[in-house]
Amino acid sequence: xxxxxYKLKNTYSGQILFIFAASFVTLMMxxxxxxxxxxxxxxxxxxxxxxxxxxYAAAQSIDMVRFKxxxxxxxxxxxxxxxxxxxxxxxxxxxxxxxxxxxxTDRVYVTGEMTYKTMFAGYIGIPSIRAHIExxxxxxxxxxxxxx
Amino acid sequence: MEMAVILPLLAILASAIITAGPYVRIAIAxxxxxxxxxxxxxxxxxxxxxxxxxxVAVRQSFETFGLNIGNSTTRVFGNWNRGSNVMCEVxxxxxxxxxxxxxxxxxxxxxxxxxxxxxxYFKSKWK
Numbered sequence: 001x002x003x004x005x006y007k008l009k010n011t012y013s014g015q016i017l018f019i020f021a022a023s024f025v026t027l028m029m030x031x032x033x034x035x036x037x038x039x040x041x042x043x044x045x046x047x048x049x050x051x052x053x054x055x056y057a058a059a060q061s062i063d064m065v066r067f068k069x070x071x072x073x074x075x076x077x078x079x080x081x082x083x084x085x086x087x088x089x090x091x092x093x094x095x096x097x098x099x100x101x102x103x104x105t106d107r108v109y110v111t112g113e114m115t116y117k118t119m120f121a122g123y124i125g126i127p128s129i130r131a132h133i134e135x136x137x138x139x140x141x142x143x144x145x146x147x148x
Numbered sequence: 149m150e151m152a153v154i155l156p157l158l159a160i161l162a163s164a165i166i167t168a169g170p171y172v173r174i175a176i177a178x179x180x181x182x183x184x185x186x187x188x189x190x191x192x193x194x195x196x197x198x199x200x201x202x203x204v205a206v207r208q209s210f211e212t213f214g215l216n217i218g219n220s221t222t223r224v225f226g227n228w229n230r231g232s233n234v235m236c237e238v239x240x241x242x243x244x245x246x247x248x249x250x251x252x253x254x255x256x257x258x259x260x261x262x263x264x265x266x267x268x269y270f271k272s273k274w275k
Contacts, residue, residue, distance in 0.1 A: 017150045018240045024157065031164050038172040045176045046261075053265055056187065060231070060269045083266075090264045140191075141270045 032120035040116045044131045047114035050092035051133040055110040058084035058101065059137035073139060077103040084110050096133075109136045163248035167255065170247060177213035178240045179261045181206045181220070185236035186263035189224050193271055200222045202236050210240075219243065231269045237262040 061079035066072060088096045092114065100111040109137040116129045179217035189202035202224040210217045219241045239260040244250040 001178065014150060018156060020150075020154050028160055032159050034165060035168050036261070038168050041172055042175045042179070045179050049179055049263060052183065053186070055262060057266050060266065062270065094255075137269065141268065 017033040029124070032123075034065075036118045036121045036126075039119065040129045040131075043116040043129075044133075046092065047096055047112060047131045047133050048135070050088050050096045050114075051110055051112040051135040052137075053091045054084040054088035054096075054098065054101075054112065055108055055137035058108040058110060059088040059139050061108075062106075064138055073106045075103045075106060075139075077101075080108050084108070085108055088112060107136055107138045109134065111135075123136065160249070163205075167247045167249050168231060171242070172261075173213065174215065174240050174242055175259050175261075177215050178220075178238050178259045180213070181209035181222075182236050182238040183236060184209045185222060185224060186234060186265045189226075189236055190234045190265040190267050191271070193228050193230065193267060195228045196270040198234060198267070199230050206236075206238055209214045209257070215240070224265075226264075228267050230271070231266050233264050234267050235262055235264045 043120060058080040059075065061076045061083055063074045063076040063079075066074045080103050081098075084101045085098055088098050088110075096112045096114045098110060098112050100109070102109040102111075112133045112135075114131045114133070116131065118126055121127075121129075171228040184205040185202040188205035192198035192201055203222055206215050206220065206222045210220060221239040221241075223237040224234070226232065226236075228234060239258050241258050242250075242256070244257055246257065247255070249255075263266065
């Protein structure tokens with residue numbers, strides 16, 4: 001009887017299973033979050049590109065009447081907003097919503113929002129991730145950098 | 149004995165991480181390449197020049213991300229009249245053989261993105 005008890009006390013077989021079972025759920029959650037955040041990173045970058053594109057296109061909306069009158073480059077706010085909306089929609093498959101298009105003389109500021117629906121993070125209370133993107137642009141007249 | 153149970157599960161978890169990382173990188177690089185391509189192509193009012201500028205931008209983008217340009221396909225098309233739309237479509241063929249779990253999970257073998265921008269409205273006619 002004593003020998004039997006002694007043997008049992010010195011058997012460690014199966015301990016790892018208990019530890020792993022406890023940590024597996026945590027590990028799975030980490031991997032699922034990793035996949036979700038990877039998807040969110042791709043989504044955020046897509047939103048950034050759509051917003052940048054919208055700002056780039058809107059920055060071409062020069063008010064020609066004022067330009068001919070005063071020889072000043074000033075953007076037409078209404079046209080800029082319309083162009084920004086169209087280009088943002090084209091480059092985000094309609095998923096980016098522009099919340100603000102603001103024109104300050106020759107610079108246009110565009111703010112957009114896009115919502116990413118998570119695949120797994122919903123189980124821990126994060127059903128979606130909202131990307132808030134800002135971008136601005138000025139007319140470049142076909143030049144990509146100063147001095148070109 | 150328990151290692152026989154645990155190891156496959158750990159391998160699956162590790163494979164998911166190893167596969168997800170490159171996919172995210174390739175997707176972001178392809179998006180950036182399409183955007184750079186569209187911006188560069190839209191600076192010209194000449195189709196041939198626009199295509200060349202777009203293709204160079206795609207190559208530079210993929211080089212920046214350390215990806216093989218040979219796995220990519222670029223299409224630049226549209227109308228290079230002032231204010232007309234120029235579209236750049238970039239595809240990247242993911243080397244699935246280097247990644248685990250891709251055949252079991254039926255991962256897509258190509259990542260494709262496109263960006264459309266208007267050609268410069270006020271660009272000079274000078275080339």
